[in-house]
Amino acid sequence: MEKALLVFQTDFTYKEGAVAAMYGVVKSVDRQLEIIDATHEIPQYDTWSASYRLHQYMRFWPKGTVFVSVVDPGVGTARRACVALSNDGYYIVTPDNGTLTHIKNGVGIKEVRVIDETVNRLVRDDNKHVSIFHGRDLFGYCAARLASGIISFEEVGKTYPIEEIIEHPIIKPQTISNGIEGIFEINDPNFGNLWTNIPLDLFEKAGFHHGDRIRTVIFFKDKKIFDEVIPYFSSFGMAENHQVMIYNNELNHIALAETVGNLCQNYGLGYGADYKVRFTN
């Protein structure tokens, strides 16, 4: 049987040897396992971003892929270490700390199991007193055993109720009389674009179409910080350089960009519940 792919995301970065130690454990479990980096640059301790990134890329992978997410500010506390099986057939090995928010609220979770540390934790002479590196000793090790078929999903550990999975609050967009409003729920930290929580279909139902020029008002903690009429384009190449524009992002959500520029930096904008955006006719 073909072994499952292992895809990792963490907030470890590659600045030191943590990723290499974790991957060494995986390869020591099973030399044949294929390891792929999703990213090791999740913002530190940011379980919201960890959750969003899984939502962003998970669906594009072959069914059965095992995703490992280690953004774990609560390592060493009572937070559960778990493996979730999504309704669309992926495994996610992660601390249960909000990282499953988008998967649970999106495609949904079919079953979740707490990792049984008595069998699925690496114990060696040189790590038995170590409580701070679950990426290496617990999540990576357990995921490798699952992906290689050494253990079945059932052998991860006992199930627990899906309702008990820890979630971050998700804010929904609202249709208003002459438009729609939502929040920036995440950014593209490389290009500086901001992604709203407004899906394309709702935006179109609110009466907006490609080519429209749309009044866009942004509030930070209810204070207006941006108020301009900007175009809604299908792609960046249609705008002039440094023009602020609206577009449909890769996940079919409405987003804002400064073309060939960095909107977040140049306009002092960010994401989260405090950043509201309103589009009106």
Place this chain on the structure above:
Amino acid sequence: MEKALLVFQTDFTYKEGAVAAMYGVVKSVDRQLEIIDATHEIPQYDTWSASYRLHQYMRFWPKGTVFVSVVDPGVGTARRACVALSNDGYYIVTPDNGTLTHIKNGVGIKEVRVIDETVNRLVRDDNKHVSIFHGRDLFGYCAARLASGIISFEEVGKTYPIEEIIEHPIIKPQTISNGIEGIFEINDPNFGNLWTNIPLDLFEKAGFHHGDRIRTVIFFKDKKIFDEVIPYFSSFGMAENHQVMIYNNELNHIALAETVGNLCQNYGLGYGADYKVRFTN
């Protein structure tokens, strides 16, 4: 038949989930494909650097390797999406936007084809309105199909004349009465070294040899900004720390370094047509 290697370079960085989504598509086309990162840290929108980096490393790979370059400021415009076959037997999947400059002018391009989006673009329920992520939906997907043998090079799409490939201007070095002059055409952004457009053989024909001390004058927009007599060494270890020196770089071009230092930062230097360098006896 052995499948071709897939080597990727982009300006996406690993700060978010774009690379992971693109690689998921590749693995969903064919689980057996081997993906290798060339780099995801090309400077944003910098198709000159994208072109130079291909030139820097492509030749060292096995023949038949498929390179994917996604530095694409013009996504969504009329710029072509293409696959080029180089004279030395490599495939390059890229927007035709200057990224092929060095390969075209160096080893040369044998044939170029526009990607037929009616067959070689990924269409799913959740991406059919997405126009902004050609890395995932077009370049990565088409490259995976080519590397796995699902499509032949002919099935990428129709050929177009090689002369139509978009090029950046390439500036040639000039031999002068008592030396040679050129430009800095790229840097090593990690160590801060500057690479000229002067090949080793021309430099030697101009009368320079290892061990020489050479007057080196640098101009920015015709204003002299550096004028020193510096040594020409075969390697960094021969210089004192922080000594500015001339060397023959990994591509057999003449280059400048501050040993165990950062020449670009510490001397305020950069690259491009505005940075001229003159070596004289």
Place this chain on the structure above:
Amino acid sequence: MEKALLVFQTDFTYKEGAVAAMYGVVKSVDRQLEIIDATHEIPQYDTWSASYRLHQYMRFWPKGTVFVSVVDPGVGTARRACVALSNDGYYIVTPDNGTLTHIKNGVGIKEVRVIDETVNRLVRDDNKHVSIFHGRDLFGYCAARLASGIISFEEVGKTYPIEEIIEHPIIKPQTISNGIEGIFEINDPNFGNLWTNIPLDLFEKAGFHHGDRIRTVIFFKDKKIFDEVIPYFSSFGMAENHQVMIYNNELNHIALAETVGNLCQNYGLGYGADYKVRFTN
């Protein structure tokens, strides 16, 4: 016979094409070789960090893995290029410049061989005058030949005495009347934690246990720069945010962290022989 894994660490970063050229050479030696990044973000020229990182992750890999470390400020000088075999069965391909310090002093080195450049250096028309990129032309090439079985360890080149291997000085911790003192020997540059040279067992023998509150004094060049009573916890999740705490790190050494914060940055601390730390009852 299964081919050895190849694990790379350098100070090249991914900002340009050096890693891609080096990996291309490996794949041209043998398409079947599996390449894994340990890290390409070792601090520039820092052979101490290179040595420490090997020590941090090497033991977790399958026996026989070939590690390649290219942090090489002395490239082009008389420093040896070598392959060492550790007592626990790993190969390390590296300049002999201090990078083997921790392996030699820890698990120990069984045998070391100088790379015979007449057979184990890549020679092509386009690199025969290149003296500055041993990562691509020497270390990567030789390591690929060794990992693929093209050459045996004996065919790397001649042995030389293990005592001749270059070492950095290693400072030992000292038990004092009412506690223990040592230095910060490395940091975690991502999270900003500081790792001492004091092993867990010595710390416990000095009378300290989880839950204790311990007076911790830090000196920089014998000047006191930190003096607080802080808790010794088994993991980060037990502390309040931004609390400075002592913990047992992933290598069973005593370490300091600012929980969900960056101790190095926020307290102006670093590592090296100048940073002494004293724990007393």
